[in-house]
Amino acid sequence: MTRDLRICFVGDSLVAGVGDPDGLGWAGRLAARSFADGLPSTRYNLGVRRETSADILGRWEEECARRLRDGTDLRVVFCFGVNDATHEDDRPRVAPEESAANLAAMLGRAAGRGWNTLVVSPPPVADAAHSARTALLDERFALVCRAAGVPYVSVHRALSGNAVWLREVTAGDGAHPGADGYREFAALVAPHWDSWLGTSGGGTDAR
């Protein structure tokens, strides 16, 4: 039987690819990479602007369940946390321990439904204090994923030192890069993505 791969990308505006003139974001670039590598897929982008892990927890499963049918290989990629770490009234919109609990809850539900999962860390933004809080969330998320036996890709540290990312995010609205920044993001995830999907990735660069 032909492999019929369907993948939901669940998260916030970074998942939606806000700011990318090419309309692909990092998620679209990864899907195109695998297509070029001989693995077509149905990609559902479920990134929503401004959403925290608490917002996502309230809607992700229903949205994914409608989309993850009929295929033979059903998967979910999660990426969120930047909005959790946003300060409002001197407090994060979602407390770090709650963010971690929300991620753990989602991974548990996904496992129960038989959906293979991959988690990608939230990236840094232009504001250094905000990014420092996100970095701590990154560490918590890594522990949650290790405990759940789910692959975790941290792009936070690498993008914090990535000149292209920082330049585009700063030149943009402070949170979202342009096409080149999303390309850098996708390139960091690409080897883990290939491994997760069981593809070689040989001969194709992240685009």
Add this chain to the structure above:
Amino acid sequence: MTRDLRICFVGDSLVAGVGDPDGLGWAGRLAARSFADGLPSTRYNLGVRRETSADILGRWEEECARRLRDGTDLRVVFCFGVNDATHEDDRPRVAPEESAANLAAMLGRAAGRGWNTLVVSPPPVADAAHSARTALLDERFALVCRAAGVPYVSVHRALSGNAVWLREVTAGDGAHPGADGYREFAALVAPHWDSWLGTSGGGTDAR
């Protein structure tokens, strides 16, 4: 105030861009066209495989409501009907009069929420009998949109005579084209899209 445009594309697998190795489909190509034309947007693709207008009626509003917030210009593009016209047990999955009623209901709800709407016809598939049924649906949808005062773009007839579209749909799974077919689809919608958004479209081709 800067225009903050957010657009949900609601429909089936053709909206999702299934089969496009570039990962854009016609919706992604139109958004990229406008970005190049100086109008960035947040694009939410809510196309789901196999869904009929009845399936979409049950979920589109909640999904759009979560996404159409905060912006200053909130819009919805609808495109469905191919799956309504699919025969199962010698009858269409959704009867034509019900398909039309479903579209009318969606347009009414969208108007009530203040969302600007555009409707795109379902395209032809490889099966001629199926496409003939879809063509009748196309006519009904045009009447619904005229009554609602909503712009309607019929791509059905043009794509029925489009060699690129027919070749790719036939070479594919019988329903979905590749990148070139989606490019043809986008090119047919592009002038109406520009007019709907109030952009010139000058100097950019649909890509």
